Amino acid sequence: MKTFHKILFTAVAFAIVVTFGFISTASAEYPDKPVRYIIPFGPGGESDITARFQEPFFKEKFGQNLVIEYKPGGGGAVGWAQLNTMKGDGYVIMGTNLPHIIIKPLQKDVGFTTDDITNVYMFHYTPDAICVIDASPFKTVQDLIDFAKKNPGKVIFSGSGKGTANHLAQVNFDGMAGIKTTYVAFKGTGASVTALLGKQVTAEWGYTTVPAKYDGIRMLAVAMEKRHPVFPDVPTFRELGFDLVSGAYRGIAVPKSTPEDIRKKLAGMIDEINHDPAFIKKMEDNGFAMLNAPYGAKVDAFMAKQKKIISQAAKNAGIIK
């Protein structure tokens, strides 16, 4: 009998979700219907997974479902180019990723500019990190630098894609340490880790999420301001004398037509989730690093700073002119 109830409950819950998706009632208190959360990438990627982490907290706190949809294509460009054509009633939000939204429009006309995107919150990042397999002879960053100085170009890094946070970190670090290494772009972090575990490469420019998720991998250093709470033994690059704090930053944006009060309210809601101890623990256990840049002066200052850093790094990497 209990099982039957469970099935019934699931079925009813599903029916409600579906019905509410189509019926838009007159707005009472925002949000009074499910919010569409569009991820401009395919399912199963890191942007999807972090949205999935937020989903249950949103439901619990605000009583509405966060309905995750995917609009992949053009490395995110297809989704972002359509953002401002969507309805600005607060029921459409879209994930945004740095460095993508800064680099893509600088490379070519992709249908949007960085300033077209109204970011309402930047909530976390996956800090860059040098990852090696447990058996690697490199115990410290210095070991790797010493080897690279003797063997220019022979240290082969895998990383997730070209023009991504990993790639910029590699270019920046090579410059800071005065070494020359080879960077091989793979399609996403999963493929890049596979190459590391399969010993196709010497090391990986990955993220702090990598050792949190995969066995047999350790980090030499992380590009954070302070050490990551889950990896207290891994030094930051700053401690080692390299001013490198970078990673893949994530946040959400709304269509430009979204009214000011809803933008603020939404930012407040995300802020609440971002400060929930259970949420923070879940994110950090999975290797993420929290960030709180809500709508207004804070997110503007954050974007202005990143625009400068990222466009300079992209120039150094030869990705943009």
Next chain:
Amino acid sequence: MHVFSFILAAMTPYHFSIALGGVVAGTVIGALPGLTATMAIAVLVPLTFSMSPTSALILMGAIYTGAIYGGAYSAILLKTPGTPSAIATTLDGYPMAKRGDGDLAVTLACISSVVGGLVGAAFLLALAPPLAKVALAFGPVEYFWLAIFGLTLISALSEGNLLKGLIGGCIGMLLTTIGVAEVSADIRFTFGSKTLIGGIEPVSALIGLYCIPVLIDLVATPARHLKVTSGNRGFRLREALSLSWRHKFNVLRSSVIGTIVGILPGAGGSIAGLVAYSEARRTSKHTDKFGTGEPEGVQASESANNATVGGGLIPTLVLGIPGTPPDAVILGALLVQGVRTGPNLFMGGESSIIYVFIAGLFLATLLMLPTGLMVGRYAYRFIITVPKAVLVPTVAFMTIIGTYAIRNNMSDVVIMIVLGAIGWILDRCGFKPSPIVLGLILSRIAEQGFVQGWTIGNARGSVFAEFFARPISAGIICFICVSLFYPIIARRWKLNKELQNDDK
């Protein structure tokens, strides 16, 4: 005793009902072109939050299995693979349906899928940790050669005219270059068009190239869509079973091929089906009948693609590396549930979760036999009895919805229709869709592998050694040579023999 405990844990009425529901839902979703297993699972992820990790896994596994099988219906009855995994099923499935054996083909596909699914799940159960190493043995260069090997299969798919097949393959490869480049992330060949920025999605190309020409022909010719034979022949289960028994080695070999291809993170069900198909064709006694409605072709493709389900889960659960795209979504759902993947899953600690899940996967695969036969029968009845005036608009509507659903993007629908029109013209000129789609899917893998292999080779000092001196690469190159030259050598042998006979 331990073995029974997890089987019992999987056999609760609740698990039984979600496995049943999952398989049926998956089969229907998979049958609709454009709605893929990945999307089906992604839509269901929020529902699984309220479930225990085991139940969530069983539900996702059941949908996945069902969807991969469901792709066979439209492949057989409409010549349109419902999922990319069913590409090879169209080659002999549709000709079978055309001559009135559609019911037999569907039943055969069902049995083969069940066997393939069971073999894949058995490997997952027994050998997952050691087999996961295969996923790591393949580097960029190996994927490059694997893709080239896949391209040689064009010779098997080009239905007579090899040159036209190769040209078709090149068209497919050229189409892939549109949009964001695989490795360098440059945006190329979009000619300033916003529609083309997203590139050409293989599934929308698949729907356009296969389905639109069928629809145009349906409207253009007065004949019935499929030949209808009178009388009720039921499922033709006995006939299908005896065929399966006769070709048991084909089914088993294809299942093993499917499992191994499934383990490789860079290759999915479409490649598994094609490789198994070409192997079946090569080793069969009547190679020349392939492509004209040979049951062995359907068996090979369908058993291989369902074996990728269990195979793909091997690296997913052992290494946290998704073997196939749907596995990436399953992995994400597991992370949210708080289950950490790794070899430990198979050794104790959380072991019960994984073994109950595998038992659930077996259950779902077995349930696919009765449900698959039932759903298949309705699908077949619908397609043969419904008048053309209803069939054509229904299918046309489905193709548009399905194409839009892939990436929630209208551009894909436009591209699909344009490619469909081009595909129809090309079809008239003798360029079949299969080589084009093969080029489209494989050249992505080839380009990635080539650029990465080249960069690594340069850093190591020798590009040549990187591409030719690695043992697995060398092995695949041998396969390529066999695949390329075997038909020529075989023909020469045959000719020689005939000449000798004439001499006598």
